[in-house]
Amino acid sequence: MSQADATQAAPPKREKLFTADGTPLRKALERANRRRKLTALALVGPLLAFILIFFAFPIAQMMWRSVDNPQIVNALPRTLQALDTWDGQGVPNEAVFAALHADMIEDLDRPRREQTIGPLGIRLNYELSAARSAISRTSRAVQNFDAPYSDAFMDAHRLWGQPELWRIIKREGRPLTLSYYIAATDREYDEAGNIVKRPENRQIYVSLFGRTLALSLAITFMTFALGFPIAYFLANMPMRYANLLMIAVLLPFWTSLLVRTSAWIVLLQQQGVINELLVNIGLISDGNRISMIYNQTGTIIAMTHILLPFMVLPLYSVMRTIPVSYTRAAKSLGATPWTAFRRVYFPQTLPGIGAGGVLVFIISIGYYITPALVGGQSGRMISNEIARHIQQSLNWGLAAALGTMLLVGVLVLYWLYNRLVGADSLKFG
Amino acid sequence: MALPAYYTAKDKIWHYAFRVICFAIFFFLLAPILIMIPLSFNALPYFTFTREMLTLNPDGYSLRWYQDFLASDSWKRSIRNSFGIGIAAMLVSTFLGTLAALGLSRSEMPAKGLIMGILISPMIVPLIISAAGMFFFFSSINLAQTYLGVVLAHAALGTPFVVITVTATLVGFDHSLTRAAANLGASPTRTFFKITMPLILPGVISGALFAFITSFDEIVVVLFVAGVEQRTIPREMWSGIREDISPTILAVATILVMVSIALLTVVELLRRRGERMRGLSPQ
Numbered sequence: 001m002s003q004a005d006a007t008q009a010a011p012p013k014r015e016k017l018f019t020a021d022g023t024p025l026r027k028a029l030e031r032a033n034r035r036r037k038l039t040a041l042a043l044v045g046p047l048l049a050f051i052l053i054f055f056a057f058p059i060a061q062m063m064w065r066s067v068d069n070p071q072i073v074n075a076l077p078r079t080l081q082a083l084d085t086w087d088g089q090g091v092p093n094e095a096v097f098a099a100l101h102a103d104m105i106e107d108l109d110r111p112r113r114e115q116t117i118g119p120l121g122i123r124l125n126y127e128l129s130a131a132r133s134a135i136s137r138t139s140r141a142v143q144n145f146d147a148p149y150s151d152a153f154m155d156a157h158r159l160w161g162q163p164e165l166w167r168i169i170k171r172e173g174r175p176l177t178l179s180y181y182i183a184a185t186d187r188e189y190d191e192a193g194n195i196v197k198r199p200e201n202r203q204i205y206v207s208l209f210g211r212t213l214a215l216s217l218a219i220t221f222m223t224f225a226l227g228f229p230i231a232y233f234l235a236n237m238p239m240r241y242a243n244l245l246m247i248a249v250l251l252p253f254w255t256s257l258l259v260r261t262s263a264w265i266v267l268l269q270q271q272g273v274i275n276e277l278l279v280n281i282g283l284i285s286d287g288n289r290i291s292m293i294y295n296q297t298g299t300i301i302a303m304t305h306i307l308l309p310f311m312v313l314p315l316y317s318v319m320r321t322i323p324v325s326y327t328r329a330a331k332s333l334g335a336t337p338w339t340a341f342r343r344v345y346f347p348q349t350l351p352g353i354g355a356g357g358v359l360v361f362i363i364s365i366g367y368y369i370t371p372a373l374v375g376g377q378s379g380r381m382i383s384n385e386i387a388r389h390i391q392q393s394l395n396w397g398l399a400a401a402l403g404t405m406l407l408v409g410v411l412v413l414y415w416l417y418n419r420l421v422g423a424d425s426l427k428f429g
Numbered sequence: 430m431a432l433p434a435y436y437t438a439k440d441k442i443w444h445y446a447f448r449v450i451c452f453a454i455f456f457f458l459l460a461p462i463l464i465m466i467p468l469s470f471n472a473l474p475y476f477t478f479t480r481e482m483l484t485l486n487p488d489g490y491s492l493r494w495y496q497d498f499l500a501s502d503s504w505k506r507s508i509r510n511s512f513g514i515g516i517a518a519m520l521v522s523t524f525l526g527t528l529a530a531l532g533l534s535r536s537e538m539p540a541k542g543l544i545m546g547i548l549i550s551p552m553i554v555p556l557i558i559s560a561a562g563m564f565f566f567f568s569s570i571n572l573a574q575t576y577l578g579v580v581l582a583h584a585a586l587g588t589p590f591v592v593i594t595v596t597a598t599l600v601g602f603d604h605s606l607t608r609a610a611a612n613l614g615a616s617p618t619r620t621f622f623k624i625t626m627p628l629i630l631p632g633v634i635s636g637a638l639f640a641f642i643t644s645f646d647e648i649v650v651v652l653f654v655a656g657v658e659q660r661t662i663p664r665e666m667w668s669g670i671r672e673d674i675s676p677t678i679l680a681v682a683t684i685l686v687m688v689s690i691a692l693l694t695v696v697e698l699l700r701r702r703g704e705r706m707r708g709l710s711p712q
Contacts, residue, residue: 050585050588058562059559233448258666258682266468366556390561396565410553
């Protein structure tokens with residue numbers, strides 16, 4: 001076969017495609033795609049960085065506080081080493097007290113910012129309520145201590161002679177702890193180091209979580225009971241009227257939370273509008289004014305009002321899409337109005353009920369302001385307890401543990417919400 | 430509206446009963462807000478209607494709580510703070526949020542679901558947890574009790590609303606328009622300002638309003654992160670309600686209700702405009 005024949009017989013070789021500047025087309029396409037991807041990332045990047053730095057990181061840092069436990073390790077390195085051989089029974093031996101003395105003396109020379117005895121006292125006080133004063137009183141006197149140190153320490157404060165304090169130091173002398181979570185679930189360590197339930201009169205948090213759940217469920221149910229009829233009413237009227245009446249739902253939605261909360265205080269308090277009205281028309285006597293606020297009733301009423309739009313809006317948007325002909329068909333086939341509603345209409349509203357219900361539940365479970373203002377003692381929720389630990393009792397580890405538990409609960413619910421309706425369908429106004 | 434002729438007596442009763450129920454619920458929604466308005470003109474320091482007010486005696490009414498409000502330096506400061514912080518936070522979140530929404534709506538965007546989840550997390554996380562986290566973090570970097578700190582915190586809380594509303598506007602966006610502009614020789618910047626921006630503007634504006642109202646109405650983060658200097662209107666109301674409750678609160682509330690009516694009107698007009706424009710675009 002000659003050269004000429006071969007070129008003629010073989011099919012024409014497929015030409016590689018090139019762009020005008022001579023790069024292969026495939027490569028140019030890949031490059032363009034990569035550039036577009038980078039452009040997209042560059043657009044999202046600033047916000048992502050902003051949210052990660054000023055939002056996600058602070059929350060992660062707060063959650064870290066719930067297990068972070070540096071105080072004892074920092075303050076008492078020698079004491080912890082000496083305690084290694086202590087069996088947990090009785091008062092530790094002189095070597096431990098000598099180490100404690102050395103640790104405390106060393107702290108006195110540190111600059112004020114780096115001192116560890118203050119934080120140690122605060123930390124031990126979470127576990128044992130007299131510990132803070134024991135530590136501070138001892139640290140003021142420790143410079144004058146002479147051997148044998150055990151006597152000197154026990155003279156300074158009786159707590160040093162109690163095995164319980166030493167057990168706590170040994171147990172919590174680790175950089176990480178679960179003790180905040182143990183406290184957050186109303187449990188504590190017994191003498192043998194087992195985790196047991198707290199005495200009944202000191203159990204707070206489990207019942208508080210329970211109450212938060214119960215109140216949120218009650219509020220969710222109330223918003224459903226009130227929201228369903230008006231969403232139905234709005235969805236089944238001509239658009240013109242519906243848009244007008246929608247203002248009744250949207251105005252509260254746009255009105256300041258504090259305005260709405262104070263409105264309920266004005267209405268419900270003992271000298272408020274409703275009580276005055278009832279007294280004036282003679283339904284109740286002046287002495288028997290009803291207490292509708294600063295208790296659970298107050299929280300439920302005010303929060304139902306505040307969260308009702310969050311139930312009505314998703315319900316309304318679902319109901320708008322339900323064809324009237326389905327219910328008519330059911331009726332023409334012999335169903336009573338109630339049966340047609342129950343078996344045909346209602347099932348089609350379930351996505352809206354699910355969306356609104358989970359939304360209201362998620363919001364109410366973490367609510368802080370309204371329970372704090374109108375909840376009184378019995379209408380408090382878990383958020384109020386978290387705030388109390390941050391601002392008043394200063395037990396930040398416990399606040400972080402409670403907060404982490406709440407956050408995990410909300411995220412699980414949100415995940416569920418997302419599965420149910422998709423976050424994209426969130427709409428406002 | 431006339432009732433269908435085939436309605437039985439029972440149907441009719443139910444029809445009217447249902448309307449009564451619905452109007453009772455609408456009343457429940459509106460009455461608490463509207464009742465503050467007349468009460469704020471009470472001449473006496475009570476939170477209830479006096480006999481003079483009910484008999485429409487002009488002596489029962491006065492503007493004293495509004496005067497109180499205007500004369501108070503702390504209220505004036507809180508108004509300045511609320512608007513200053515609100516506008517600054519709105520600008521930050523609108524700028525960052527609109528950029529991010531433009532990126533997220535591109536088909537080449539990798540890990541879209543995950544990033545979207547992170548970006549809207551400030552809306553989902555309970556405020557008390559956000560506030561606690563920011564309190565600790567801002568204290569450690571000296572941003573606590575500063576204006577910058579409050580603005581950054583509020584901007585973070587406001588961005589999800591911008592991202593969501595702008596993304597929603599972009600869903601109906603016709604990309605052949607930008608391609609046409611590019612084809613006709615417009616630079617990407619020019620395309621953005623001449624084509625994309627005017628079309629997504631309603632979404633951007635309503636996102637910005639949401640961001641503003643989020644900051645304007647936010648109190649939990651302010652309680653934790655702001656100092657005395659950064660007190661906002663809700664913060665001032667909070668201490669007004671907790672400490673010495675005076676009807677000045679009602680005057681403030683009335684003004685705020687007016688503000689929310691104005692905002693509601695703007696958002697509603699924008700929404701209608703958006704619907705009209707979407708109706709016009711080929712889909």
